[in-house]
Amino acid sequence: MSPKFWRSRAQGAQESDGGGEEDQGSNQASERGRRGGRGGGEPTERSRLLPREGYLDPDDPAVSPYNLWSVRALRSFTVLFLIINLVWWVLLLVSLFVSPPAMNSRGSGFFDFSFTTLTMGNLLIALIFFSVPSRPMTIWGASLALFLAVDLFIIVGVPRLRIEEGWVGIASVAWATVIALYLLVQTRLVARGKREEEERLTGREETRRPLREWLAVLIETVIMTVTVLVSILMMATLILRAKDASLPAPGKKYYVDNDKYQVHLNCVGQNQNSSTVLSDRSPTVLLEAGEMPVEHTFRTWVHEAYRNGSINRYCYWDRPGMAWSDNAPSPHSAGMSADVLSETLAKADEDGPWVVVSAGIGGIYSRIFASRHTRDVAGLMLIDAVHEDLLPEIGKPGRGFVLWLRGIFSPLGLDRLAGAIFKRRTREDRVYGKRAYQGGKFIKAKLQENLVADSTTKSEIASAKHIQSPDMRLVVISSGIEVRKSQRWADKQKDLTNITDNLVAWDVVKGAPHEVWQTDHGKALLGERLKKLIEQ
Structure with a gap:
C-alpha cells in the first residue's frame, strides 16, 4: 500500500484516540455530577443515595x-x-x-x-x-x-x-x-x-x-x-x-381540710339559740348516708317526721364524692370523713345535741363520729347498718379492681348518655338519685372506701367501739329480707345492739329490703322509733 494510505490511517487513529479521551472525560464529569448532586461538589443528604446510572427502584429500601x-x-x-x-x-x-x-x-x-x-x-x-x-x-x-x-x-x-x-x-x-x-x-x-x-x-x-x-x-x-x-x-x-353542674345545691358548701375541697351541708328547721344550755336544747337529727347519697329517698321519711312535728330540726350532708360534695384526696378513711363532718358543722355554727341516723355503710361513719363527740351525741339510730366484721368484704381487692375499671371507663359515659338520650334521665337522677352511682366522683369515693376498709377504717371503728359512751341511747332497725337471706347478717345485726348499754329498741321489719324506708311499714316504724328516741 502507498505511504499516503498509511499516513491517512495514522491520522484517523490519532483523531479517534482524541475523541475517546474526550468521551472518557465527559463520562467522568457526569459521574462527578451525579455524586455531587448533579451540580458538582461533595455529596449531600439529597444526592448521596443516587446511583451512578439512572434512578432507584421504587421498592428499594433506600427510598424512605x-x-x-x-x-x-x-x-x-x-x-x-x-x-x-x-x-x-x-x-x-x-x-x-x-x-x-x-x-x-x-x-x-x-x-x-x-x-x-x-x-x-x-x-x-x-x-x-x-x-x-x-x-x-x-x-x-x-x-x-x-x-x-x-x-x-x-x-x-x-x-x-x-x-x-x-x-x-x-x-x-x-x-x-x-x-x-x-x-x-x-x-x-x-x-x-x-x-x-x-x-x-x-x-x-x-x-x-x-x-x-x-x-x-x-x-x-x-x-x-x-x-x-x-x-x-x-x-x-x-x-x-x-x-x-347547673343544678343548685340546697344549703351551703364549706371548704374543709385546709381549703382543699368543699362538702355540702343542709339544715332544715329553726336553728336553736346558741346561748341556750346544751342540756335544755331539743336534739337535732343528723343524717349520714348509706351506700347512696342521703338525698336519694333516705331523707324523705325524716322530712315527713319534721312536717308532722315529730322532730324540730334535721341536718344532712354529702360525704366527699357524693352529690354536691367534692372528692377528697386519697387515701380517705371513715375516720377522716368523720373529722370532715365535725369541721363542717363547726363552720356552719351547728352545735347539737345530735341524734345521728345512718343506714348501711353509713353506720360505720356515724359510730366513729359519735365516739368522737360523746358529749354532743344523745342518740344513735342504725338502719340495717354494716357491722365492722364485714369490712373485709367491702375492702376486697377484686371489688376494688372492678371499681377502678368502672372509673377508667366512666369518662365515656356510656350508661349516663344512654339514660339521658333514651330514658330521659334528669340531672337530679344523675346527681343524687338512683343513677348517681354512674358518676366518676361517686366511683372514686367508693374506690377510696374500698382501699382502706380492711385497714385504716377497720382500726378506726375498733377504737370507736372501745371509747363509745355506754349511756348513749341506741335504736337498731334491721331488714327482714336481709336477715332471712343470711344468718351471718342476722348475727351481726344482733351484735350491733350491744355497742351501748342503753338499747331503746331492736326491730326486724318483715318484708323490708336493705333500704327499710322503701316499704310503708318500714317508713312508719322508722318515724315512730325516731320520735321515741328524740323524746327520751
Missing part, C-alpha cells in the same frame, strides 16, 4: 422519608413527647390511690387520666405508622384535635368543671390538644418528605402502595376511628356534666 434530617428530628421529638406523657400518666395513676402534694383533684381524677391515656395511644400510633402517612390519618387527626379543643373549652368555660378538674385536668386536656395538633402537622410533613424522596430517587411520586402499606393504612384507620369515637363520647359526657 427517613433520609431527611427534618423527618428524623420529628420522630425524635415524638419519642420525647411519649416519654414525658408516660411519666405524667404514671403520676396520674398513682394519684388515684395516693394523692401527691398539690395534685389532689376535687373531681374524680378519671378524666385527666383518660385524656393522658388517649394522648399516649395517639403518640404510639404515630410512631408505629410513622413512615406510612395517609389521608385518613390526616382527616381523623384533624377531627381528634378539634374535639379535644372543644373539651378544653368546656372544662375552662364551665366554672364547676374548672374547679373539679383543677389545674391537673386542664393541663391534661391542653396537653392532649397540643399533641394532637403536633401529630397532625407531623403527618403532613412526613408525607411531603416521602413524596420528595420518591421524586428525587425514583424520578416520580409513587402512586401505588405495596400490600403491607395498605394493611398499615387499614389498621391505623381503624385505630384512629376508635380514638375519635372515644373523644366524641368524652366530649358528650363533659356536656352532660356541664348540664348537671
Whole structure:
C-alpha cells in the first residue's frame, strides 16, 4: 500500500484516540455530577443515595422519608413527647390511690387520666405508622384535635368543671390538644418528605402502595376511628356534666381540710339559740348516708317526721364524692370523713345535741363520729347498718379492681348518655338519685372506701367501739329480707345492739329490703322509733 494510505490511517487513529479521551472525560464529569448532586461538589443528604446510572427502584429500601434530617428530628421529638406523657400518666395513676402534694383533684381524677391515656395511644400510633402517612390519618387527626379543643373549652368555660378538674385536668386536656395538633402537622410533613424522596430517587411520586402499606393504612384507620369515637363520647359526657353542674345545691358548701375541697351541708328547721344550755336544747337529727347519697329517698321519711312535728330540726350532708360534695384526696378513711363532718358543722355554727341516723355503710361513719363527740351525741339510730366484721368484704381487692375499671371507663359515659338520650334521665337522677352511682366522683369515693376498709377504717371503728359512751341511747332497725337471706347478717345485726348499754329498741321489719324506708311499714316504724328516741 502507498505511504499516503498509511499516513491517512495514522491520522484517523490519532483523531479517534482524541475523541475517546474526550468521551472518557465527559463520562467522568457526569459521574462527578451525579455524586455531587448533579451540580458538582461533595455529596449531600439529597444526592448521596443516587446511583451512578439512572434512578432507584421504587421498592428499594433506600427510598424512605427517613433520609431527611427534618423527618428524623420529628420522630425524635415524638419519642420525647411519649416519654414525658408516660411519666405524667404514671403520676396520674398513682394519684388515684395516693394523692401527691398539690395534685389532689376535687373531681374524680378519671378524666385527666383518660385524656393522658388517649394522648399516649395517639403518640404510639404515630410512631408505629410513622413512615406510612395517609389521608385518613390526616382527616381523623384533624377531627381528634378539634374535639379535644372543644373539651378544653368546656372544662375552662364551665366554672364547676374548672374547679373539679383543677389545674391537673386542664393541663391534661391542653396537653392532649397540643399533641394532637403536633401529630397532625407531623403527618403532613412526613408525607411531603416521602413524596420528595420518591421524586428525587425514583424520578416520580409513587402512586401505588405495596400490600403491607395498605394493611398499615387499614389498621391505623381503624385505630384512629376508635380514638375519635372515644373523644366524641368524652366530649358528650363533659356536656352532660356541664348540664348537671347547673343544678343548685340546697344549703351551703364549706371548704374543709385546709381549703382543699368543699362538702355540702343542709339544715332544715329553726336553728336553736346558741346561748341556750346544751342540756335544755331539743336534739337535732343528723343524717349520714348509706351506700347512696342521703338525698336519694333516705331523707324523705325524716322530712315527713319534721312536717308532722315529730322532730324540730334535721341536718344532712354529702360525704366527699357524693352529690354536691367534692372528692377528697386519697387515701380517705371513715375516720377522716368523720373529722370532715365535725369541721363542717363547726363552720356552719351547728352545735347539737345530735341524734345521728345512718343506714348501711353509713353506720360505720356515724359510730366513729359519735365516739368522737360523746358529749354532743344523745342518740344513735342504725338502719340495717354494716357491722365492722364485714369490712373485709367491702375492702376486697377484686371489688376494688372492678371499681377502678368502672372509673377508667366512666369518662365515656356510656350508661349516663344512654339514660339521658333514651330514658330521659334528669340531672337530679344523675346527681343524687338512683343513677348517681354512674358518676366518676361517686366511683372514686367508693374506690377510696374500698382501699382502706380492711385497714385504716377497720382500726378506726375498733377504737370507736372501745371509747363509745355506754349511756348513749341506741335504736337498731334491721331488714327482714336481709336477715332471712343470711344468718351471718342476722348475727351481726344482733351484735350491733350491744355497742351501748342503753338499747331503746331492736326491730326486724318483715318484708323490708336493705333500704327499710322503701316499704310503708318500714317508713312508719322508722318515724315512730325516731320520735321515741328524740323524746327520751
